[in-house]
Amino acid sequence: MGHTIETNRPLTLGLFGFGAFGKLVARELADHFEITVCDPAYVGAVLEDGRAFAMRDAEETARADIVVLAVPVARIAHVCQQIAPHIRVGALVVDVGSVKTAPMGHMAKHLPRHANILGTHPLFGPQSAKSGIADRKIAICRERGNRQRVTRRFLRSLGLEVIETTAEAHDREAAMVQGLTHLIAKVLNDLGPLPDQMTTVSFDLLREAVGMVKNDPPTVLHAIEVANPYAAEIRNAFFDRAEKIRAQFEAV
Amino acid sequence: MGHTIETNRPLTLGLFGFGAFGKLVARELADHFEITVCDPAYVGAVLEDGRAFAMRDAEETARADIVVLAVPVARIAHVCQQIAPHIRVGALVVDVGSVKTAPMGHMAKHLPRHANILGTHPLFGPQSAKSGIADRKIAICRERGNRQRVTRRFLRSLGLEVIETTAEAHDREAAMVQGLTHLIAKVLNDLGPLPDQMTTVSFDLLREAVGMVKNDPPTVLHAIEVANPYAAEIRNAFFDRAEKIRAQFEAV
Known part of the structure; x- marks a missing residue:
């Protein structure tokens, strides 16, 4: 080149x-x-x-x-x-x-x-x-x-x-890497403004991660969450785990 | 001192x-x-x-x-x-x-x-x-x-x-800061080993955040998720948002 x-x-x-x-x-x-x-x-x-x-x-x-x-x-x-x-x-x-x-x-x-x-x-x-x-x-x-x-x-x-x-190996891994990042960002953004004063280092990292993707245009979200053939599988695994954890907490 | x-x-x-x-x-x-x-x-x-x-x-x-x-x-x-x-x-x-x-x-x-x-x-x-x-x-x-x-x-x-x-203001903010970090860490850890090669910067930050808290002892989790009087409220908000988002995706 x-x-x-x-x-x-x-x-x-x-x-x-x-x-x-x-x-x-x-x-x-x-x-x-x-x-x-x-x-x-x-x-x-x-x-x-x-x-x-x-x-x-x-x-x-x-x-x-x-x-x-x-x-x-x-x-x-x-x-x-x-x-x-x-x-x-x-x-x-x-x-x-x-x-x-x-x-x-x-x-x-x-x-x-x-x-x-x-x-x-x-x-x-x-x-x-x-x-x-x-x-x-x-x-x-x-x-x-x-x-x-x-x-x-x-x-x-x-x-x-x-x-x-390869395209397949890429999409499988990206479904997790980008799919999870955007899912978590979406849930956190929906929860409203995140604390920025009394924070831990790990929470600051979470907030930074969310901040990096929250302005991604809908076309990027579409690619990650809809066009990726493995996205639904990962998303369902995430939601299923979240439900199981909720059940665990409610049983305490 | x-x-x-x-x-x-x-x-x-x-x-x-x-x-x-x-x-x-x-x-x-x-x-x-x-x-x-x-x-x-x-x-x-x-x-x-x-x-x-x-x-x-x-x-x-x-x-x-x-x-x-x-x-x-x-x-x-x-x-x-x-x-x-x-x-x-x-x-x-x-x-x-x-x-x-x-x-x-x-x-x-x-x-x-x-x-x-x-x-x-x-x-x-x-x-x-x-x-x-x-x-x-x-x-x-x-x-x-x-x-x-x-x-x-x-x-x-x-x-x-x-x-x-104050104790109250602290606990309210910590419920979000630590409660959310640990919840997300728990869901991600349950999903199995996270990709570490083909990753984005935002995913690397997520993984770093999760890695920081995943070895916290059960006593710390108990304080954050059970002893904090506002933890259940934040947790429910998180799970409710997650369910709404799941429904949105399933409607696509």
């Missing part, structure tokens, strides 16, 4: 989606690629620090060396169908969704055979990567083509810890 | 209980007082670093300038009855329990009128104060006498953040 071998021109990156995570992608990759953005919800693509990116329509954005799909998981299939005819031979297409089986299935189904495809899940967000992505984690899953190694090397050069896995 | 005005001899401190928290008290206060320990469960009172303390019976231990009750909340009434006849005029008696109304009630009822009494709740434990108590928090509640100011000054000199409150 970085430059093409033939021409030494910077690689182009077409970014679909300029929401919270799309902005984070642009912020972290602006120095490495020539980025164009496609997001009908925005008139201009400008970061908080003033850096601006060219906006193009879907067709032009899709004609990049690397295409990053930072759109809601529920939109992946549609976007893939829309961009498929314009993907270059040998291009790399990656998503960044919090769930991997369904989105990677859509990419495999709708994108051309000549596209390299990787599923990725950056295990961080605008809150946890506020001061940078160094030492944060990213999961990558190969779907098609031979770009896994160069991508891994590039991601490591950004300071990321790269976890190579 | 530190030295008596009249003789300049170091103040004596009688420590009841050499469990996990008693050891922490001894470790932090050994340089400030001449400590004797009473705990029938131990033959010798030796810290991990080799420092040893004289062990005495309850009667002798109670005849100190300062008496610290680091015994389970459920034992406070009994210990107070046992030591009451031996408490010196002007001595300061403090407890360190995770709940304040009941223990302070017992101290007020059973200890002599000439004793100064403070309820304290150090908002840390062996895990969260592993590397020291600087910047940790402690709640103190006045029950009887005039030792609140000197105690506050001394605790601050140890680097602690001192929160002055």
Whole structure:
């Protein structure tokens, strides 16, 4: 990554989606690629620090060396169908969704055979990567083509810890990691403002965890709690355990 | 604190209980007082670093300038009855329990009128104060006498953040702070080993919080979940919210 071998021109990156995570992608990759953005919800693509990116329509954005799909998981299939005819031979297409089986299935189904495809899940967000992505984690899953190694090397050069896995293994673990975090955050937020004075260290950690995810948009929650095929199982285990514990307390 | 005005001899401190928290008290206060320990469960009172303390019976231990009750909340009434006849005029008696109304009630009822009494709740434990108590928090509640100011000054000199409150206000807030932390820890521990590789920052914080309290002894859980008069209310609110959220998910 970085430059093409033939021409030494910077690689182009077409970014679909300029929401919270799309902005984070642009912020972290602006120095490495020539980025164009496609997001009908925005008139201009400008970061908080003033850096601006060219906006193009879907067709032009899709004609990049690397295409990053930072759109809601529920939109992946549609976007893939829309961009498929314009993907270059040998291009790399990656998503960044919090769930991997369904989105990677859509990419495999709708994108051309000549596209390299990787599923990725950056295990961080605008809150946890506020001061940078160094030492944060990213999961990558190969779907098609031979770009896994160069991508891994590039991601490591950004300071990321790269976890190579499969869509199924990813979703099973994420159901617990993200499913439980969001469930607990939802219960605690519903209980009203949490104490912040007379607190223990462990409670401060809980509160910090909850604070990190409570502003996640509904699309992220949808991916974690609905699109992940293992989410319901974990959720039910959580609620079942909670009920058993309630019964234990009531028996005291 | 530190030295008596009249003789300049170091103040004596009688420590009841050499469990996990008693050891922490001894470790932090050994340089400030001449400590004797009473705990029938131990033959010798030796810290991990080799420092040893004289062990005495309850009667002798109670005849100190300062008496610290680091015994389970459920034992406070009994210990107070046992030591009451031996408490010196002007001595300061403090407890360190995770709940304040009941223990302070017992101290007020059973200890002599000439004793100064403070309820304290150090908002840390062996895990969260592993590397020291600087910047940790402690709640103190006045029950009887005039030792609140000197105690506050001394605790601050140890680097602690001192929160002055009442038994009722303390218990109401602790029901949420500790009650919720322990409930969530119990549910998560029951779900089995938590992922530790493909994790988000927020999940790592959750796991750290759970890890800090999961080895708390049953006596601490009893104080937090049973002896705290507001614990049941908070617990029910938690379970009720969890059920509502479950219903919301099932309706999707």
